[in-house]
Amino acid sequence: MAVDPIVLTQSIINGILNGLLYSLAALGLALIFGVMDIINFAHGDFIMIAAYLTFIFAVSLNMDAALTAVLTMPIFFVLGLGIYKGIIEKILGAEPLIQIATTVGLLLVLRNLALAIFHAEPKGVPVTPLGIPIYLGPIAVPLSRLIGGIVSLGALFAIHQLLTRTKWGIAVRAIADDREIASLMGINIKKVYAITFGLGIALTALPAALIMEFSRADPYLGLLYGLLSWIIVAMGGLGGVEGILYSGLILGLIESLGCSLINPSARELYLYITFLVLLWIRPRGLFAKR
Amino acid sequence: MAGKAKIIGTQIFGLALLAIILGLVPPALGFNIYYVLLATIALSVTIMVAAWNIIGGYAGQLDLAAPVYFVIGSFVTTHLLVFYHVIPWIGILVGALAAVALAMVLGYPTFRFGVKEVWYALLTAALVVIMQRIAWFIMTSYYFPILGSNEVYISQYIPEDANPWLYLYFPMNYTIYYYIFLALLVFTVWINLKIKRSKLGYYLAAIREDELAAEALGIDVRRYKLYALMIYAAILGVAGGFHIMMIGILAYKNFDPWLGIVIAVMGIVGGLGSIEGAVMSGLILRTIEEWLRSSFGAVIPGIHYLIYGIIIIIVAILKPEGLAAIINYVKKKLGLIQYG
Numbered sequence: 001m002a003v004d005p006i007v008l009t010q011s012i013i014n015g016i017l018n019g020l021l022y023s024l025a026a027l028g029l030a031l032i033f034g035v036m037d038i039i040n041f042a043h044g045d046f047i048m049i050a051a052y053l054t055f056i057f058a059v060s061l062n063m064d065a066a067l068t069a070v071l072t073m074p075i076f077f078v079l080g081l082g083i084y085k086g087i088i089e090k091i092l093g094a095e096p097l098i099q100i101a102t103t104v105g106l107l108l109v110l111r112n113l114a115l116a117i118f119h120a121e122p123k124g125v126p127v128t129p130l131g132i133p134i135y136l137g138p139i140a141v142p143l144s145r146l147i148g149g150i151v152s153l154g155a156l157f158a159i160h161q162l163l164t165r166t167k168w169g170i171a172v173r174a175i176a177d178d179r180e181i182a183s184l185m186g187i188n189i190k191k192v193y194a195i196t197f198g199l200g201i202a203l204t205a206l207p208a209a210l211i212m213e214f215s216r217a218d219p220y221l222g223l224l225y226g227l228l229s230w231i232i233v234a235m236g237g238l239g240g241v242e243g244i245l246y247s248g249l250i251l252g253l254i255e256s257l258g259c260s261l262i263n264p265s266a267r268e269l270y271l272y273i274t275f276l277v278l279l280w281i282r283p284r285g286l287f288a289k290r
Numbered sequence: 291m292a293g294k295a296k297i298i299g300t301q302i303f304g305l306a307l308l309a310i311i312l313g314l315v316p317p318a319l320g321f322n323i324y325y326v327l328l329a330t331i332a333l334s335v336t337i338m339v340a341a342w343n344i345i346g347g348y349a350g351q352l353d354l355a356a357p358v359y360f361v362i363g364s365f366v367t368t369h370l371l372v373f374y375h376v377i378p379w380i381g382i383l384v385g386a387l388a389a390v391a392l393a394m395v396l397g398y399p400t401f402r403f404g405v406k407e408v409w410y411a412l413l414t415a416a417l418v419v420i421m422q423r424i425a426w427f428i429m430t431s432y433y434f435p436i437l438g439s440n441e442v443y444i445s446q447y448i449p450e451d452a453n454p455w456l457y458l459y460f461p462m463n464y465t466i467y468y469y470i471f472l473a474l475l476v477f478t479v480w481i482n483l484k485i486k487r488s489k490l491g492y493y494l495a496a497i498r499e500d501e502l503a504a505e506a507l508g509i510d511v512r513r514y515k516l517y518a519l520m521i522y523a524a525i526l527g528v529a530g531g532f533h534i535m536m537i538g539i540l541a542y543k544n545f546d547p548w549l550g551i552v553i554a555v556m557g558i559v560g561g562l563g564s565i566e567g568a569v570m571s572g573l574i575l576r577t578i579e580e581w582l583r584s585s586f587g588a589v590i591p592g593i594h595y596l597i598y599g600i601i602i603i604i605v606a607i608l609k610p611e612g613l614a615a616i617i618n619y620v621k622k623k624l625g626l627i628q629y630g
Contacts, residue, residue: 039408090607096407100352101558102606104551108599115592219592223547227419230412269423272416279413280399 003261006138011260012253013141017149019252021207023245024152025225026232027159028203030244033233035176035196038088039096041103044226045110046201050076050208051217052114058125058212065125066147069209073202080201084194092193107222114219124216144213155206160241172196224268231275237285246287301483308569309476316465326464328580333471334533336572339556340478340565341525346554347563348491349518350498351406354550355414358421359389359523361544363530365425368540372437372447378458382531389527390520397519401512406501415547422545429542442540458535467536474532475569478525482565485521494518495563548595555602561614571613575601 029043050072057068083106091102133140163169171192174182183189211221232251236243251271258270278286312333319325338356345353366385370376376384396417405413429440448459460466485491493514496504505511534540560571579594586593605612 041411087603087607094610097350097352097558097562098606098610100408100411101555101602104555105599105602105606108551108555108595108602110599112592112596112599116590116596119591223419227412227416230408231416234409234412266423266427268419272420275416276413276420279405279409280403283403283405283409 007260010139011256013139014145015253015256016249017141017145017252018256019249020149020152020156020245021210021248022228022232022252023248024155024210025204025207026229026236026244026248027156027241028200029229030233030236030241031159031203032197032200034240035172036088036092036193038092038197039099039103040106040200041100041226042106042110042222043204043229044224045107045114045222046076046204047208047211047225047229048217048219048222049110049114050205051212051221052118052123053205054209054212055123055125055217065212066144066151066209069206072205072209076205077198077202080198081194083201084197088197089190089193107226111219111222114222118217118219120219122216122218125212142214148210148213151210152207155203156241156245159203163241168192168195227275228271231271231278233285234275235278235285236287243285243287247285250286297487301480304566305476305480305483308479309472312472312475313469316468321465323462323464326468330464330468330471330536332573332576332580333468333475334529334536335553335556335576336569337471337475337478337529338526338553339560339568339572340475340482341522341529342553342557343482343560343563343565343568344485344494344525345518345522346557347561347565347568348485348494348498349515350494350562351515351518352411352554353414353519353522354411354547354554355417356526356553357418357545357547357549358414359393359526360530360533360549361421361425362389362392363527364534364540364544365530366527367531368442368444368534371444372442375447375449377456378531378535379456382528385531386524386527389523389530393519393523394516397516398512401515401519415550418545418547418550422542422547425542425545440541444535444538444540458532464536467532470532471529474529478529479565479569481521481525482568486563486565490514490517498563552595552598555598559601559605559612561612561617564612564614564617566617567612567614570617 025047028046029040032038032040032043053072053075054065054068057063057071058065061068087102087106091099094102133142134146161169163173171182171187174185174187175189175192179189207225208217228251232244232247235247235250251274254270254274255267259267262270315329316326319329338360342353342356345351363382363385366388367378367381370381370384371378400410400413429442433442434440445459445461448457452459454460458470485494493504493509496507496509497511497514501511556571556575557568559575560567560569575598578597582597583594609615
């Protein structure tokens with residue numbers, strides 16, 4: 001079977017751009033799970049709610065979808081702080097089953113709130129000037145996807161810098177390494193946790209805004225991005241931002257090559273079967289440091 | 291030995307009480323077709339929760355794949371009936387065996403490689419989606435050209451002069467299905483009680499409390515988790531086979547990831563490892579869900595699932611023992627148990 005090199009290049013580019021976005025989508029989850037050991041099953045549904053919020057702002061304020069992140073991220077930070085204070089703080093250190101149960105509850109609430117308010121109708125933002133494709137010879141890249149990829153990469157880099165270069169980031173990593181010792185060194189764990197959770201939730205608003213550039217908000221986004229993010233975290237292990245970046249890229253490439261070379265209608269199948277096999281063969285992830 | 295006899299006596303009393311109380315439901319509903327159908331679906335869900343109690347409650351594995359084994363039972367039963375004219379009784383048996391085989395094939399590597407906690411939950415959630423896609427493939431590319439539709443309407447494939455009992459085909463008479471499901475529920479509860487007081491049950495409890503310690507004591511953790519998974523799959527496979535004969539329409543969407551989550555939520559709300567709690571939680575929550583859906587569903591879609599979300603958050607934060615705590619309290623007052 002001969003593979004058209006143009007199709008191949010096109011799908012590799014698509015895979016990389018999607019993969020960057022997937023990494024960004026998983027970043028908040030990785031931060032919360034890696035630092036706080038909190039199992040957040042509702043991660044995907046925060047992305048879904050953020051997508052709806054993006055739609056509301058984009059339409060009512062007549063803004064470009066990607067720009068609304070400036071508004072949705074602070075809102076989600078506050079939302080994250082609220083949920084931390086109201087729910088998460090009470091299940092810190094609880095057994096995994098209780099954490100999963102609680103966040104599954106959160107997932108059901110978020111998803112069905114969206115269903116109750118928006119009646120399962122997919123909502124898309126009006127066409128933006130970013131929808132036009134850029135042509136590089138025979139290869140077309142939609143500007144919105146290119147921007148999505150670049151912004152994702154920038155955000156990943158920014159978080160990496162935040163974690164490695166600032167005092168707060170060092171505190172976060174110290175807690176991830178050993179909570180008790182970090183506490184003895186005078187780190188205010190409660191405060192770092194609250195901010196980390198807020199930041200983790202705020203970080204779901206950015207990929208949601210980028211996704212809305214080319215896709216539509218619907219209540220089912222939650223399951224897809226939720227599982228996707230967990231797959232990336234599983235693959236990346238707890239190896240920091242780099243692991244997340246590589247895992248997202250690998251997943252994006254598997255998905256786009258699978259779709260273009262095998263069968264386009266089995267998209268989820270490639271992702272989930274990769275996940276299944278990965279959990280079996282490398283339960284600690286491909287890029288784990290510990 | 292008197293203690294053991296007393297336990298068995300209490301168990302038989304409990305099972306009989308369950309059968310009698312639930313057996314009175316159809317007459318109480320005036321044999322209204324619609325209400326009896328709803329009650330039968332509630333029983334079907336409760337069977338799933340009771341089966342989940344084995345893997346989730348006893349073994350402590352948060353399995354979200356209940357629809358996988360359930361619909362495998364439905365799928366095999368339907369497939370054999372439609373393409374090979376096999377009566378559902380045999381189809382259900384083969385379906386249950388298929389569900390057990392799948393549980394073994396998936397469970398072996400999963401437990402072998404130590405996939406647990408959140409990863410087990412995610413893996414099983416992904417499994418439902420994988421099965422849904424595979425079913426979609428089979429139904430669009432294999433069923434559609436032959437049957438002319440992506441869904442299978444079972445009543446079309448029942449012979450004209452079929453014996454209704456042989457084909458489990460009782461159109462518009464859900465009362466019979468109700469009693470079939472009631473028998474299945476009583477059987478599932480009995481299996482639960484049997485397991486709880488057996489070697490398997492004690493091993494599973496040890497695994498749930500501390501897997502490493504259980505392993506250190508010489509328990510073959512993998513083997514017993516796999517046993518729990520296979521029993522769970524078998525019950526779900528049988529229930530799924532009966533369920534599809536009642537509902538009559540097989541669609542790939544039957545592999546519903548939300549159903550898996552709801553079953554686990556019900557199991558947790560009932561209290562892990564408490565079969566009484568699981569049954570009560572299944573019956574009560576499913577009834578509340580139906581009431582919410584029929585009263586407000588048209589105005590606020592999704593409200594019935596919203597309520598699950600709120601209930602599970604409250605239970606997990608305030609009362610992780612679930613309904614079992616209340617049941618134990620009542621039992622203590624009645625003098626049925628001393629500790630609990």
